Amino acid sequence: MTPESTLAAIMLAALTLYALFGGADYGGGAWDLLASGPRGRAQRDLIAHAIGPVWEANHVWLILVVVILFTGFPPAFSAVMTNLHLPISLMLVGIVLRGSAFTFRAHDPSPGSERRWNHRFSIPSAITPVLLGSIVGAIATGRVEGPGGASAWLTPFPIAVGLLTLSLFAYLAAVYLTVEADDPALADDFRARAIAAWLASAALAAAVYGLARSEAPLIARGLDASPWGFPVRVATAVLAAAVLAALVGRRFVLARAGAMVQVALVILGCGLALNPYLVPPGRTIANSASPPITLKLMLGALGAGSIVLFPSLFCLWRVFKSRAIVRPKP
């Protein structure tokens, strides 16, 4: 593997981790918005409890993706940031509002403050993933650098990708929360939500897949051409069915593992489809890469950083998620 494709693979991995962890935090926010029924309050508390210690660490994966992109592939970074200026700016506003409102809610002692902050946390939580997905979808259409590229994100394909992103994030969050809930009734609330999000994701995935043929032909062909395209698609479908069965059978720990692998496979599929492009049709991994010395140092820095990062993440999860990791199924 060349240094630039290794770096691109690491970037995809970081994006996957952002989706699996950071994405679930957004999904949690979306469920906060939809908290209802006799246990609405308990649902909100569980979500806040699950997100509180970890969301900032989860958020850093996104920063890592951006840093790899601008260090390793500066022309691609500039192209994306110039042509998708508006949706990216809007997404940033969402990120700022979501994060600060969540923290303010936790630390604001004044009466009635919780209600006030709830919506400022949950509404951006639901909108930001749609924007994130539509940015990725717009890049996939191959139109962002052409005429009318600045509004490419407002066409059906990117919007469908955006909705799919939200739906997948909500799905992950609901599946995780079934494991983290102490009360079986609360776990069942999230089980129902997980199944609903599963169905929505399946429908949206079909829509994205159908639209891709006409709206993002380069990408659709890329997936067909990749030798891994078919096995990845089959594995995703098999896992999706298995997770649904596990959810129905209340085997939540199993469902969680399956859902994580399933979403990772979806993102891997997108990556395979996009390969060898970063911003199609003009910018590939090879033609926008930094000089080899930068790429090698970057890989070295990422390796050295991981030595600090992964043990630290392990500490974090040991302290806060240990019960959720080892707990037997209810």
Next chain:
Amino acid sequence: MAARSQMAMSLAFHIIFAVIGVALPLMMIVAEAQWLRTGDRVYRVLARRWAKGAAILFAVGAVSGTVLSFELGLLWPGFMKFAGSIIGMPFSLEGFAFFTEAIFLGIYLYGWDRISPRAHWLAGLMVAVSGAASGWLVVLANAWMNTPVGFTMVDGHVTDVDPIRAMASPAGLAEALHMTLASYAATGLLAAGVHAYWLLRDKADAFHRRGLAIALAVGGVAAVLQPISGDYAAKVVARTQVAKLAAMEGQFQTGRRAPLRIGGIPDVKAGATRFAIEIPAVLSWMAYGDANAEVVGLDDIRPEDRPDVRVVHPAFQIMVGCGMAMMGVSLWGAWLAWRRRRVPDARWFLRAVLLTSPMGMIAIEAGWTVTEVGRQPWVIQGILRTSEAVTPVGGLWGSMLAYTGLYLFLGAVVVRLLLAQFRAGPSAEEMEAGS
């Protein structure tokens, strides 16, 4: 212009949070160490309150930092295309430092009763160390913009990239040291001011007495050391960025035995700085170690390469003035503490602390104005002009106003929440809570 305003505003906002995020964890672990050492529970409450403050500020600092990392490309695609491969290194290392900080802050904040006190303190130490490291690394990237090295230009294209040399650019140590000390000085004295305010109302309050002592110790030491690092930083500027030095000092004519000007208003049309107190030859001596050294004036710099002296000179004066006041108050406090062997609580001293408490942040904002406006019209000194780096996207004033509104709103909420944290002394339940 809109791009510059938006970047300046985002930076000005982020930097306050970043600075406190670097320094507050140090104060928090000093307080916790005092609790572990003495068993005095007031220290524990203090550490917890400061930690809550750190949590609020870190969250806003983290999201506003994210905005900045995107804004590099949203506003300056020309710069990133040019410089990404050269200065990406400090940013990627910073990413990991930031990761470490976020992880251990999570453990620290939510782990009071879940892990042993010693492990908890170590988590706090990790936060303090990684916070300082991430600030240091980001400033290294800025230093490179002032003193770009580690590449060769051939026909307008970059070759021979050496990211390691770029990270160790000539201004690197000077800027990073100056900024790190500034974080401790500004945060320490800002917190000292809050505690001094409450002590002026009730001198015997144990919570605020301890808070004042630690905040003064952290802020005071840094404030006293800061002029030394500032002198070093200025010498580096003198060696590498003559136009910036001339603008900082309001020096229009090139000459030997250049005077140090205190105050004064630069008059660009007349080519002189008026109403300043001038101390002959001191600038030549401070900048180059020789009273007879020649200092280049703005008149000898091509007009299209001159920074705006009307901004840079006053900003520099404000920074130095605030820094001197902070050092003065710190020395006064040290003298009082040494003579009376207790927390300095003389009323006049507390009033002085209250008065100087915002000065650190003012000095930081002024200092960034000096380094950024002083580099204009370049975004990378001598290599790339700001006008060549800016995004072609239109309608930036709208985005500038939207972000300004958002940040003003967040700033107001943060101030309200922080003041609420420190209004009251420890309640009985806080004293008993936990292990």
